Amino acid sequence: MNCTNLIDELRQRNLIFHITHENKLKKNIERNLISVYCGFDPTEESLHVGHLLPLITLKRFQKRGHTPVILIGGATSLIGDPSFKEKERLLNFDHKIDMWVLKIIKQVSYFLDININSNSAIILNNKKWFEKINILSFLRDIGKHFSINTMINREAVKQRINRLDRGISFTEFSYSLLQAYDFFMLNKKKQVSLQIGGSDQWGNISAGMHLINRISKKEVYGLTLPLLMQSNGIKFGKTECGTIWLDPKKTTPYKFYQFWKNIDDSNVYNFLKLFTFLDCNEINKRELNKYKNQQIMKDKSYLAKYMTRLVHGEENLLAAERITQILFLENAKNIKKSDLQQLKQDGIHCIEVDQIRDLQEALVLCSLSTSRTQAKNMIISNSISINTNKITNKNHIFHDKDKLFNQFTLISRGKKNHCLIFWK
Known part of the structure; x- marks a missing residue:
């Protein structure tokens, strides 16, 4: 059993950005089993890799005996959190949100234990209480506890107010009150005493703590996790080709696997601390030897395998490794049709054709050469392969044997x- 206080472990793993009353919280979780929550607004049909950090952190609490509570924002997603957004979100309709809620519930259920006796994860939808609330009662009983001055001075709001071209609507401005009410309701109904979230959620979390203290006279806690940026300044989870989703229909397991394989060297050991359950001492030892025997490449592979297995399961990890072997180790012996379908979706450049005259034309159509003359020279120089088999005939014509599963080349x-x- 791990005897390190969980808060100390989170610090060792660089998982704490903000925290309130740290010493009190440490003592509380040493003496008591608590309920801790994180909210997810279904503003899309899938979560992305940026959501993994809070989910895995909730799992760390659950492994220590605490109860994780997932709050799906079926109501708040109708507005959208304005925190550090440059412009207002496009508003979605109820029926679309309801469909997305079901998909998000299915995704978060995969990361936490929901059928254990003592501390099963609890999944709730804030639509349950917001559907019943009266606007006049909300303004009178909740709104009166918040100062407009304080709300305006929050950094996330100030950034929008100071932009004359976009500003912030009253709808978005009211969002922090709604999230504060979520924390209040969860504290009241499920005795939740800690909320976690990304560092951009600090203002919303603080609002919830303030509301609970004003109405219930209770002290609760807030903890935020770092928002991760890649070395190129792009927000973690996004690439030049778009967001890395958890849904395999939106981002294939192969592309997900490659995302982790290709992270910057400077992030490898920090990500091992943030996302895996490897002991910190073990990670530090690996980092000390990262330039010996290609250790850093081995650790990248470990991270890619761990994360792909965690999100997509063993079978899809094996598929991602098979595709990697095909593309980089030139071995198509064990290729499956489903592997090629992944590649067609978002693995590599793909073209759809009815017929092609010969390999030279194919190379031009595939943008692998700029002309038939260049294509011919590439073939002669032994640099072109079909299904990982070298082709040296400059006049190669496609045959049925070149078509894997009669569909792919x-x-x-x-x-x-x-x-x-x-x-x-």
Whole structure:
């Protein structure tokens, strides 16, 4: 059993950005089992990798015996959190939100134990209490506890107010009161005493603590996690090609796997601390030896395997590794049709054709060469492969044997440039 106080462990793992009453919280979780919550607004049909940090942190609490509470914002997502957003979100309709709620519930259920006796995860929807609330009662009983001066001076709000071109609507301005009420209701109904979230949620979390203290005279706690940025300044979870989703229909397990394989070297050991349950001492030892025997590459692979297995399961991890072998180790022996369908979705460049005259034309259509003359020279120089088999015939014509599962042909130029032909 891990004897380190959980808050100390979170500090060791660089997981704490803000925290209130740290010593009191440490003593509280040493003496008592608490309920801790994090909210997720279903403003899309899937969570993305940026949501993994709070989910895994909730799992750390659950492994220590505490009860994780997931609050799905079926009501608050109709508005959208304005925190550090440059402009107002597009508002979604109830029926769409209801569908997304079901998908998000299914996703979060995968990360936490929901069928254990003592501290099963609890999943709630704030639509349950907001549907019944009266606007006059809310303004009188909740709104009176908040100062407009304080709300305006929150950094997330100030950034929008100071932008004359966009500003902030009253709808968005009221969001922090709604989230504060969530914390109040969870404290009242489920004795939740700690809320966690990204560092951009600090103002909303503080509002909840303030409301509980004013109405219930109780002390509760807040803890925020760092918002992660990649070395290129892009928010973690987003790439040049878009967001890295948890839904395999939006981001394939192969692309998810490659996302982790290709993180910057400077992030490897911090990410091992943040996202895995490897002991911190073990991670520190690995970091000390990162330039010996390609240790850092091994640790990147470990991270990619761990995260892909966590999110997509063992079978999809094996598929991601198979596809990687095909593309980078040139071994298509064990390829499956589902692997090629992943590549077609978002793995590599793909073209759809009815027919192609020959390999030279295919190389031009696939943007692997700029002309038939260049394509011919590439083939002669032994740099072109079909389904990982080298082709040296400059006049190669496609045959049925070149079509995997009668639908796919993988053309490669060297080891890093690929195109998938999908025969219609």
